[in-house]
Amino acid sequence: MTVEAQSPLIRKLSTFVALSEAELAVLARLHRRRRTFVAGRDMVHQGQSGQLAYILSSGWVCSYKIQPDGTRQIVDFQVPGDFLGLRSVLLRTSDHSFEPIVDIEAAEVLTDDLLEAFAQTPRLATAILWAASRDEAMVVEHLVGIGRRDADARMAHFLLELGSRLALVGIGSKEGFDCPLTQYHLADTLGLSAVHVNRVLRQLRESGLVTFRDGHVTFHDYGGLVELAEFDSAYLDQSGPLLK
Amino acid sequence: MTVEAQSPLIRKLSTFVALSEAELAVLARLHRRRRTFVAGRDMVHQGQSGQLAYILSSGWVCSYKIQPDGTRQIVDFQVPGDFLGLRSVLLRTSDHSFEPIVDIEAAEVLTDDLLEAFAQTPRLATAILWAASRDEAMVVEHLVGIGRRDADARMAHFLLELGSRLALVGIGSKEGFDCPLTQYHLADTLGLSAVHVNRVLRQLRESGLVTFRDGHVTFHDYGGLVELAEFDSAYLDQSGPLLK
DNA sequence: CGCATCCTTGATACTTTTCAAGCAATGTGG
DNA sequence: CCACATTGCTTGAAAAGTATCAAGGATGCG
Numbered sequence: 001m002t003v004e005a006q007s008p009l010i011r012k013l014s015t016f017v018a019l020s021e022a023e024l025a026v027l028a029r030l031h032r033r034r035r036t037f038v039a040g041r042d043m044v045h046q047g048q049s050g051q052l053a054y055i056l057s058s059g060w061v062c063s064y065k066i067q068p069d070g071t072r073q074i075v076d077f078q079v080p081g082d083f084l085g086l087r088s089v090l091l092r093t094s095d096h097s098f099e100p101i102v103d104i105e106a107a108e109v110l111t112d113d114l115l116e117a118f119a120q121t122p123r124l125a126t127a128i129l130w131a132a133s134r135d136e137a138m139v140v141e142h143l144v145g146i147g148r149r150d151a152d153a154r155m156a157h158f159l160l161e162l163g164s165r166l167a168l169v170g171i172g173s174k175e176g177f178d179c180p181l182t183q184y185h186l187a188d189t190l191g192l193s194a195v196h197v198n199r200v201l202r203q204l205r206e207s208g209l210v211t212f213r214d215g216h217v218t219f220h221d222y223g224g225l226v227e228l229a230e231f232d233s234a235y236l237d238q239s240g241p242l243l244k
Numbered sequence: 245m246t247v248e249a250q251s252p253l254i255r256k257l258s259t260f261v262a263l264s265e266a267e268l269a270v271l272a273r274l275h276r277r278r279r280t281f282v283a284g285r286d287m288v289h290q291g292q293s294g295q296l297a298y299i300l301s302s303g304w305v306c307s308y309k310i311q312p313d314g315t316r317q318i319v320d321f322q323v324p325g326d327f328l329g330l331r332s333v334l335l336r337t338s339d340h341s342f343e344p345i346v347d348i349e350a351a352e353v354l355t356d357d358l359l360e361a362f363a364q365t366p367r368l369a370t371a372i373l374w375a376a377s378r379d380e381a382m383v384v385e386h387l388v389g390i391g392r393r394d395a396d397a398r399m400a401h402f403l404l405e406l407g408s409r410l411a412l413v414g415i416g417s418k419e420g421f422d423c424p425l426t427q428y429h430l431a432d433t434l435g436l437s438a439v440h441v442n443r444v445l446r447q448l449r450e451s452g453l454v455t456f457r458d459g460h461v462t463f464h465d466y467g468g469l470v471e472l473a474e475f476d477s478a479y480l481d482q483s484g485p486l487l488k
Numbered sequence: 489c490g491c492a493t494c495c496t497t498g499a500t501a502c503t504t505t506t507c508a509a510g511c512a513a514t515g516t517g518g
Numbered sequence: 519c520c521a522c523a524t525t526g527c528t529t530g531a532a533a534a535g536t537a538t539c540a541a542g543g544a545t546g547c548g
Contacts, residue, residue: 047478065384065385065388067388067392067393067474068474068476069474071392072392073387073388073391073392075384075387075388087377087380095381095384095478095479096384133331136331136380137339139383139384139387140309140319140339140340140383141309142387143317143319143383143386143387143390144309144311144317144319146387146390146391146435147317147390147434147435148311148315148316148317148435149311150535150536151535151536182493182494182495183494183495184493184494190391191390191391191392192536192537193536193537193538194494194495195496195497195536195537195538195539196535196536196537198495198496198497199496199497199536202496202497230311230312230313232312234291234339235339394503394504395503395504426525426526426527427526427527428525428526436504436505437504437505437506438526438527439504439505439506439507439528439529440503440504440505442527442528442529443504443528443529446528446529
C-alpha cells in the first residue's frame with residue numbers, strides 16, 4: 001500500500017507539489033494518532049475551545065452554525081484529505097460545530113507537532129496553507145451561490161464543486177461519485193427547505209442533467225450542468241502554492 | 245496627534261492587546277507608504293495578481309465577486325483599521341475585486357515588510373492574524389445570514405454588525421454611524437433586490453427600530469433590533485488573541 | 489412488529505423579484 | 519442659466535420562486 005493510498009491529503013497535495021522524501025516523512029508523522037468518530041455526534045461543538053486539528057482520512061464531516069431559532073446553516077464540508085479545525089488551532093476562533101456525517105477516520109494533529117512540521121518543512125507549510133486558503137475560497141463561493149443563484153443553479157454548482165473536490169482525492173470523476181448526504185443536509189447547505197431540495201433534484205433528474213439517488217450522484221450531462229450553474233472552477237484549480 | 249488617532253488599526257488592536265513601544269513603532273513603520281484611491285474604480289480586479297496589501301486608514305471599500313450573468317455579490321466591507329488583501333499577499337488567492345466606495349486613504353504594505361514585522365514582533369503577528377480570523381468569522385456569519393435569515397433580520401443584523409465594527413475604531417456607537425453605502429450596495433451585500441432593500445428599510449424605519457437616510461444610520465431601538473436580528477456579537481467580541 | 493428516518497408529492501400561502509413609473513438631487517455642456 | 523443625463527430613492531402591481539403544511543410511501547433496525 002503506497003503512502004498516497006493511505007492518505008488522501010498526500011494525494012491531494014501531490015497533485016500540486018512534488019513532495020520530497022523528507023516532506024512525505026513529516027506528513028506521515030502527522031498521521032500517527034489515528035482516531036475514529038461515529039456519525040451524528042458532534043466532534044466539536046459551537047463555543048467549545050478544543051484546540052485540536054484533524055486530517056480527515058475517510059468519511060465526510062460538515063461544519064455548521066445553529067441559530068437561536070433552531071435553523072442551521074452548513075458552512076462547509078470536509079471530505080477525505082481535508083483539514084478540520086486548522087484555523088481553530090492556529091487562531092482559536094472556532095465558533096461553529098463539526099458533525100461527522102458518517103463514521104469517520106481521522107488523524108489527530110497536535111498543535112505543537114503541526115508547528116514543528118511547519119518549521120521543518122516550509123514548503124509543506126506553504127502547501128497546507130494553500131489548501132486552507134482554497135477552503136476559504138470555497139466558503140466565499142458558497143456565499144455567492146446562496147446570495148445570487150437560484151435554487152437549481154445552486155444545487156448544480158454544489159454538486160459540481162463536490163465532484164471536483166472528490167476527484168482530487170480519487171473518489172469521484174465527471175461520471176459521478178458516492179455521496180452520503182441526505183436531502184436535509186443539502187437543504188441546510190443551500191439555504192433551502194428540504195421539500196424544495198427534493199423538487200429541485202427531481203427537476204435536474206428529469207432534465208437529464210444529474211441524478212442523486214441512493215447515495216450516489218451521477219452526472220448525465222456534465223457540460224449542461226456546468227452551463228446551468230455557470231460553474232467556473234478557477235477558484236478550485238489554482239496552480240498551487242507557487243513554490244520557489 | 246496621537247498615533248492612535250492616526251491609525252484606526254492601532255486603535256483597534258489596542259482594544260484587545262496592550263502594545264509595547266516597540267510594537268507600536270513597527271506598526272507605525274507599516275503605515276509609511278500612504279496612498280489614495282478614488283471612489284468607484286477597482287483597486288484590485290478579479291483575477292489580477294497584485295501581491296499588495298493595504299491598511300485602510302479612511303474611507304470604505306467593498307470586496308465582491310461578479311458572476312457571468314452580471315449580478316454581483318459583495319462578500320465583505322473594509323472600514324478604517326481593516327486590512328485589505330492580506331490573504332492575497334500571504335497566499336496569492338485573490339479571486340475577487342476590491343472597490344473603494346468613497347475616496348480612500350490607505351497604507352500600502354509590502355510583503356517583505358509585513359513578514360519582517362511579523363518576525364520581529366510575534367505578538368503583533370498574532371494580533372493581526374487574530375483580526376484576520378475575525379474577518380473570516382464575519383464572512384461565515386454573512387453566509388449564515390443570507391442562507392437562514394429573512395430580509396428584515398438580514399438587514400438588521402448587517403447594520404448591527406457594521407455598527408459594532410465602526411465603534412471599535414471610534415466612528416460609530418449604539419446611537420448610529422455615518423454610512424456611505426447606497427441601497428444598491430446593501431442589495432448586493434444581502435442578496436436582495438434594490439427595490440426590496442428599499443421596502444425593508446422603510447419597514448424598519450416605520451417600526452421605530454432604525455433609520456438609514458442621507459448617509460446616516462440612526463438606531464432608535466437598539467435592543468429591539470438585536471432581538472429582531474437575533475444578533476449575538478460573540479463572533480466579534482472574542483477576547484482577543486490570548487497573548488501569553 | 490413498530491418506530492424512526494428519509495424521500496416524495498400536492499395544495500396553499502408567503503416572501504421576494506421583476507417591471508414600470510415617477511421624483512429629487514446633482515452635475516455637465518451649450 | 520438652462521436642457522439634459524445620471525444616480526439614488528420611492529412606490530405600486532403583477533409574477534415568480536420558495537416555504538409551509540399535510541400526508542403517504544419506502545426502508546432499515548431494534
